[in-house]
Amino acid sequence: MSRGKKAGLVGGGVLAGLVIISIAAGGHDETPTAAPAAAATTTAADSTTAPTADQEAIDTLGSTEPPTIEATETVAEPAPEPTKQLTESQQNAVDKATDYLSFSSFSRSGLIKQLKFEGFTTKDATFGVDAQKANWNEQAAKKAAEYLENGSFSRSGLIKQLKFEGFSTKDATFGVNAQKANWNEQAAKKAAEYLEYSSFSRSGLIEQLKFEGFSTGQATYGVKKAGL
Numbered sequence: 001m002s003r004g005k006k007a008g009l010v011g012g013g014v015l016a017g018l019v020i021i022s023i024a025a026g027g028h029d030e031t032p033t034a035a036p037a038a039a040a041t042t043t044a045a046d047s048t049t050a051p052t053a054d055q056e057a058i059d060t061l062g063s064t065e066p067p068t069i070e071a072t073e074t075v076a077e078p079a080p081e082p083t084k085q086l087t088e089s090q091q092n093a094v095d096k097a098t099d100y101l102s103f104s105s106f107s108r109s110g111l112i113k114q115l116k117f118e119g120f121t122t123k124d125a126t127f128g129v130d131a132q133k134a135n136w137n138e139q140a141a142k143k144a145a146e147y148l149e150n151g152s153f154s155r156s157g158l159i160k161q162l163k164f165e166g167f168s169t170k171d172a173t174f175g176v177n178a179q180k181a182n183w184n185e186q187a188a189k190k191a192a193e194y195l196e197y198s199s200f201s202r203s204g205l206i207e208q209l210k211f212e213g214f215s216t217g218q219a220t221y222g223v224k225k226a227g228l
Contacts, residue, residue: 093128
């Protein structure tokens with residue numbers, strides 16, 4: 001074989017080798033198919049329509065408007081009133097007034113007078129009585145009942161007696177009316193009382209009952225019922 005042919009064969013062999021190497025290397029540079037591109041497009045669309053929690057957090061942090069916070073009104077509770085400390089004399093006056101009302105009935109002024117009689121000052125006696133928060137109408141009714149248990153009275157005479165005890169005209173009238181007494185019968189009892197320790201003419205006894213506050217009709221009924 002001649003030297004020229006050897007050179008041609010060597011050159012051809014080198015060229016063929018280069019072509020094979022080029023083809024082998026070129027296999028890695030193939031253009032991606034359409035399927036991955038479509039997948040990428042779908043992923044991008046999904047990320048646009050349904051943001052992740054991280055993306056929402058980023059969007060929130062990037063917002064220029066601060067979150068709205070509803071204000072709540074705080075109402076301050078009133079401070080408890082301090083308990084007033086009573087002096088010893090005030091407490092004693094309260095206790096003494098309570099004792100008296102537990103077994104008898106009094107007007108306000110009558111009970112104050114009673115506590116003053118016990119040695120309390122006017123100020124302490126008044127404090128002790130007012131601390132009872134008594135219903136003076138009811139006290140007048142009780143006092144009227146006490147008087148009618150132990151004696152006989154005309155309506156006006158019993159009102160006058162309660163006023164003497166210190167009740168106001170209004171309280172005394174309430175207390176007497178609350179008895180719903182039969183004043184004719186009260187006149188008869190009063191006539192009998194007079195006849196127990198003294199003697200009267202019929203007209204004289206009628207006049208005496210009228211002096212006690214009974215009406216002419218009530219006095220006449222009472223004297224007749226007593227036997228005159």
